[in-house]
Each structure stands twice: as C-alpha cells, then as structure tokens.
Amino acid sequence: MKIIEPSGRTGPDIFPRMGAAFPFSAIVGQDEMKLALLCVAIDPSIGGVLIFGDRGTGKSTAIRALSALLPPSKVIAECRYGCDPARRASWCSECLARPARQQAITKSVPVPVVDMPLGATEDRVVGALNLEQALNSGVRSFEPGLLAQANRGFLYVDEVNLLEDHLVDLLIDVAASGENVVEREGLSVRHPARFVLVGSGNPEEGELRPQLLDRFGLSVEIRTPQDIALRVEVVRRRDQFEREPQAFMNTWRKHEQKQRREIVAARKRLAGVRVDDAALRWAAQLCMRVGTDGLRGELTLIRAARALAALHGRTAVGSEELVAMAPPALRHRLRRDPLDEAGSTLRIDRAIGEQGMALG
C-alpha cells in the first residue's frame, strides 16, 4: 500500500522504519490459508476469504505479504480508483470522461492490500467531501476513501467479528455490488470498488453475522502447528526477518519470484480449465449431502477448484482439486446445528467419505 502524506509526498524516505513485509513463501505451514489466498488471487470472482483461528498464527502476516507477492497491475495513470486500462466496461465515470490521450497513459502499481482498521469512520471508508477544496475554493469534490483504495485489490479487516454494525452493512452492500455509491453532503458519486474481502478473527470473541459470512467465498480455520519443529521454524524465521530483514528477503527472493510466476501462469491458464459434467455433478451432490443453503456454495466450490487446477497446471478440474477446496468453500455455509457436536469440517469430510472421491 502506498503511503501518502497529506502533502502528497510518497515513498519510504519519510518513514524509514516501516520496512518490507514478511515474505509469503517464508510462512511455515498453514497450507489451507495460503492456498485459499492464492486461489482468490488467481480468480477474484471466488469472493473473499475468512480466516478464523487462534492468536499468533500468522493471519495478518500472510495477508500483508500478498501485496509484495502478487504481480503489479496496470492502471490508468491519472485514475484515483486504479481503473484497468484493458477493461473499459469497468471504468469509473472520470476515466470514461478523460480524453483518449490521457486514457492511454498507464502505469504499474503494486496490488493494493488495504487495512481497514476497526476504528475507521464511515467517512474514511466510503470517502467524503474534500474539505480543503470546499473551504478554499467552494468546490464540492469527492475525496476517495478506503473502498476506492482497495479497488482491484484486497480489503483486509482484522477482528472482523468486532466490526461495528453500520460498517458491516456498508461492506456487505459494496462487496455485493462492486460499486461504491456515495450520496451525502451534496455529493453524488459512484465508483468501482471491486475487491477481495479478507476478514480474520477469533471465534471466541463473537460470531459473525450470517449476511457477512455469506459474502466470503472461502473460509479457513487455522491453528498453531502442534509440532515443535514447525513452531521452532516459525519463530526462527520471524526472528531472522526482524533482525536482518535485507538478508532474509534476499534468501527468499527466489521462492517469492517462483510463486509469483506460478500465479501469473495460473491466471493465464484459468479461462482454459475445463469443468466436466462429472465434476459439476460431484460438487452438486456434495452440497446436497451436507445441506448448504443456496447455490452459492456450489458455484464457489467449482470456481475455487478451477483456480486450484490452474495453479496445479492442469487443464481440467479433477477430484483432487474438488476435495481440497470443498472444506474452505462450504464449511461456513452449512446450516448451523449447535446440537451437533461435530464441527463443519468434520461433517464435510464425512460427506466426502460417503460420496467417494471418484468423479462420475
């Protein structure tokens, strides 16, 4: 995320102490979380990712590592919302109104990973009247908020289950429509706000509203590794990173680059990945067996499996991908039965066991 001082200056020279993020490929274990994040990076239409789990398991670390990992994206240089030069249909009204000459000027920027702090005001999230311009020249102009910043990137809400209700309502609305509509303070602005919503939290501190839960395509549950060797590795890498960040980044640069190439290749491959009838049928049967509400679960499962197949370098979705993505795609969609002691993951595993892994 770019750091912008009120004066408009940018760059690391102002804040020399805020260094680079911990590299994604150096995160130990937590494969399901990493896989889920990679899948939505390959195909953002899967929807958001919800990460529920213990403290100190590296949730925030993984998400903050994404910006450095993902290949930079092309934007129209002048655009405040980072419109994609290649997709005219998704442009904001400002870009559409630009002279063609300006439309053609593009630049590469890192994928935004925007932190939405719990304390954010509605103004900050939605955007507000630009007070400076209003006071000085009497012009009503719109100052974009976090939703604008997150366009074509990730919006990260830590402790999402503690988010105030009116912000939750707002997120649900924008995440569903992909557009931020501002009608306040005499402003009438709409701009694209398509982002991958990533939420994390600890279920011990409160439940998530079902409407918001539904907006997340995938949900993962993470735990601290129980293996001492893994724990030691986590602590050692983190310690090394904190003490000698530059050396650590150099050690991991190759892995990061390899991971990035895989993502780029998978994105290219994605459109060509076939989903056979057998795979569709398997997904539908599984959803019926575990009793998910609505069709969204099925759709998400197929999309996630397709993204994973692309990542695996396959040309068709196979049972391996479906089985791997079924728990994250479905576990938060099961109808709650608090009297059933078995967790959602177990219920899905059981259903897969009953159904068999073979497609067809």
Add this chain to the structure above:
Amino acid sequence: MAEAQQVEEQRADQARQGEPRVDDARLAAAARAGDALLAAAVFALEPAAIGGVTVRTDRGAACERWLLLLHQLLDEAMPLRRLPPHIDDERLLGGTDLASTLASGRPVYARGLLAEADGGVILMSMAERVPARLAAVVAAALDSHSVAGAARQDTRPARFGLVALDSGQADEEHCPLVLAERLALHIDLHGVHPDDLLSAPIDRAALARARSHLGTIQVDAAAITALCSAAAACGIDSLRAPLLALRVARACAALDERDVLDDADLQSAARLVLGPRARVAPDAPASNEPPAESESPPESESQSDNQLPPASDSTPDADAPPPADAADEVDPQLIAAARATLPAGLLAGIALGDASLPRSTTAGRAGAAILKGRRGRPAGIRSGRPRHGSKLNIVATLRTAAPWQRLRRAQARAAAPRVIVRAEDFCVTWFRQRSETATLFVLDASGSSAMHRMAEVKGAVELLLAECYVRRDQVAVVAFRGRAAELVLPATRSLVRAKRSLAGLPGGGATPLASGLALAHQLADQLRRRGLAPLLVLLTDGQANIARDGSAGRARAHEDALLAARRLRAAAFKSLLIDTAPRPAPLARVLAEAMQARYLPLPYADARALAGAVQSAA
C-alpha cells in the same frame, strides 16, 4: 491432576503448621519484585520490540514506585503518553484539528496519541476497563508500528511500547487478551513492598551501552527450540509467546553485555514471558489439556541456519504425534522458571477442571456500557440543531458551510471571521438507541430438578446463541446446586465459548434456590448497568431446601427464595419462569407470581421448545 492435588495438600499442610506460609508469601513477593525490576530494565532497553508490560496491581505505592523507576530508565527524549480508557477515535488516531482549521480556513490534521507516542511509551491505566475496539486499534498499531489516521489516507509511524496497568479484581476483569498477547512482559505487583523497588538494576548509561550491544547477540537453534518446547509444555498455543520470549532473553544478555545467550537469560524469559501465559501447569500429567509435544526437534537442528526449507515442505499439524514424554525434551530449568510465575489459581484450576480457568474476554467491562447507553449506533448525520438525542457534528457543519464561504465573505462586513457559519449549516449526528438483550438463564442444576433437564437447557442456550447473534444479543448462565450458585457462563455472544463452559457443568445435589436468585439479581443489575436489557429465564421446579445462608431446611429455604423473588420484582426485570417439574406444582407458580415472571410449565420441553419459548418472551 494428582500433582495439583499434592500441591494443594502441601499447601494445606503448611497452613496447618502456620508459620512457613507467611514466609512463603514474603518470598514470593520478593521474587515478584525482582521480576518487576528486571522487566523494567528489559522494557526500557527497547520498548517497541518488547511490545510492553502488563502490570497486575492494586495501584498502591508499589505501582507508583515501579512507574517512577521505569521513568528513570527511559530516555528523556522518549515521549511518554497516558492513554485513558475512554479516549475518542479522533484523539487516538488523529483527525481534523478544529481550532487550527477554523483559524486558517483550510483543513489542518492533528496527529493522534498513537502517532505522538512514536519512539516512546504509552501508559494505559485501567487496562481492564478498555473497550474491545480500542484494544483492537492499539493492538493493530503494535503490530504494524504505524497508525492509519481517521481523516484521510495518511499512515504515520507509531512505534511504541505499551505499559498496561491492570487493576482488575474479578476473574472476568483483566487486560484485553488482544493486547496482553502482544506485550512480552507480564508482572504482578500484588503484595510487593515498595521498598523492594527502591533502586533500578541498571542506569541509563549502562542501558545505552546494552542497546548498542543488542545487534551482536548470537542465538542458536537450541535456544529457540528450548523456548518453543517450554511454551508448548505450558499449553501456550500462540507463537508470539516464544518469539517474545526470545527477544526478552536477548535483551537480558544485552543488559549483561554478553554476546551469547546463556541459560539464565532463557530462564528469565521463561519467568517473565511464558509462566504468566501458561494455560496448564507445565509438568502436570497430560490428562486435561495435553501440552502439545512431539519428538522431532533434533531434525530441525540439523538444518543450518541459512538454508531454510521452502515452506511447502513443511506439513501442517493434521497428524500430530501423541504427547510424548515431556520431561525428556523440555529443559527442566525453563519449566522450573516458568512455574515460578504461573497465574494464580492455575494449579487449583486444573484440579477443578478447565471451565474454571479465566477465559478470554476481549474487553473490560465499562466500554460497552458507555457506548451503548450514551449513544448507541450512529444513525446518520442530518442538518438541524442539536437537541436531546443528537449531538452537533462539527466537521459536517463545516462541510455544509464550506461551499458558501466565498459568497458569504463577499457579503460580510469587514470584520468577518475566517469561516462564517450560520445556523442553517448546523448538522447533528443522530444515535439510534437499540438496547441489546442479554438473556440470563438461571438454571436449577440440583438433583431435585432432575439432571436430565440439563442437556435440554444446554441445548436451548446454544440454540438461542446461534439465533441471537443475528440480533447481536448475549446469553449468560447462572447455575445453582449444592450450597451455592455460580456464574457458569458470563454474558457472551460466542457459541464456542458457551459450548465449552456448558460442557463441564455438573448436576445433582441440594437446591439453594435463593442463592441462585440473588446471584441472578446481582448479574442482571450488572448487565443493566452495561446498557443491556436483561431477560431472566429461571428454570426450576420451585423446590428449595437450602436457605440463603447455606443452612438446610425447606421452610427457611422457601421463605428466602420468595424474598429474593420479590426483590427481583422490585427491580422490574423482564422474566420468565419455566416450570421443569414433571407434574407442574403450585410451588413454581407462586414463585413466578412473587417475581412477576411469566409462568410457563414445560414438563416435556426439549431444547427447541425451550428456545422458542424464550424467544417469544424477549
């Protein structure tokens, strides 16, 4: 468990013998004082890297003394800021500086307290009263070492250490976990004599030397393994704990101006960081919550420091090996060190079962009340004058006035102020006051009320929770059996937590109905003070045989119960009495009338019927 009992017996023995116990207490307090001194030095060495200190204290002279000492150690140049629990976002994160904005006619942004403390220390008093959201915001700043302002996209550095003074008394009142988790050092000043904190263990000059030493300290894999194993043996899941312990060990070596970590450094780290976080007593048998262990550390040691395996090589914990013999791997000295600072009652807690351990509460108690009671959910900004139930929104007012300034200035006489605000510009923020409901189950867990009802009630509570989080409501459970009533589940919205608390709820014994009602009354009062609307759901057959003072006898017991019920009526709590007797008898009905509760005989109710009944009452 056997171990814990042994310890309890030893303590009982000592108590019988009299004298040694006093000495023990004095020794323990002196040890705590020593830890407090060391903690101050470690923290002052590099506040931001250590994260901070939680100080359990009753805010007496010892605490003042410790703070003074810390102040002497911290660099004079370091900013020190006090953070009151009810600070507003604007002041915390930064925002529009109204005075300067009005004076200059252009928006001026002021730094918030978090950014002001950059490079220094924040002192948070009454950490146990800190609302969840504030705790989360401060925790995020501790993580990212920066703060995102509330007003626009400005991220500012905020690298600070936090001292959280926690003067909570009850189990449920303590520094929010989200913060405590990130603060390496946990010290306890209870019983510490201020004279034991007279002189700092180190002076500023030595501290500066130690600071320059920090970068050169070597840490080998064995030290990390030792800390990780010790943390696991203490039942600590979070990997922040061993990481912070490592930093503390390194700081201890630096304070000694050594280049290599030694055993004493690791032990200090175990005492200051791991012990207070322990969830199980380290070498207790693995019967309760088995400390996670494995047999693999030697493998990891064989890898050289720089050749790290790619992440995909590591497998998740799906098939973690069964707990191995902990004593073989975990450094016994570290365990002994950690045991010195176990949280009070942990040993006893294990003997009683897990449910009695202090559980995570996100926040102190005050925050919710103040937010809910005074303002509720902001329901939007409208133009209009401030009246009851709304508050002038100055920024919005300025925004409304802003576009007209040129025009108005042109019309105004010479001496016009920079910004001309007229009455029609006034904007107010409206707050919608929707009071949350807290359903308080008062559960007869005695033998007479038949233990089989317990399963139904547990089910009903869980069902209600599953439903009620849609409405953001809360559920609490009080149970009474034997001689007394106890709070089984403090008000919560968390299904996970409820399940765990209820799972361990025992049944059987006598029926202290009056005590149950009294505790319920007390709790309902608390809930009401926090801005919640309590709904009492009493599940009983109306039989009572233990009086308020704990003595047996039906007649007294009934009198007391009726008295308690009439008190509840006076407090005018909404209530529902569910008669659980197989053949509904007048007893429960009389009780319901006394407390003016809705009476509902449900002889064959299952969990779903119960949940339905409660929902229709709310």
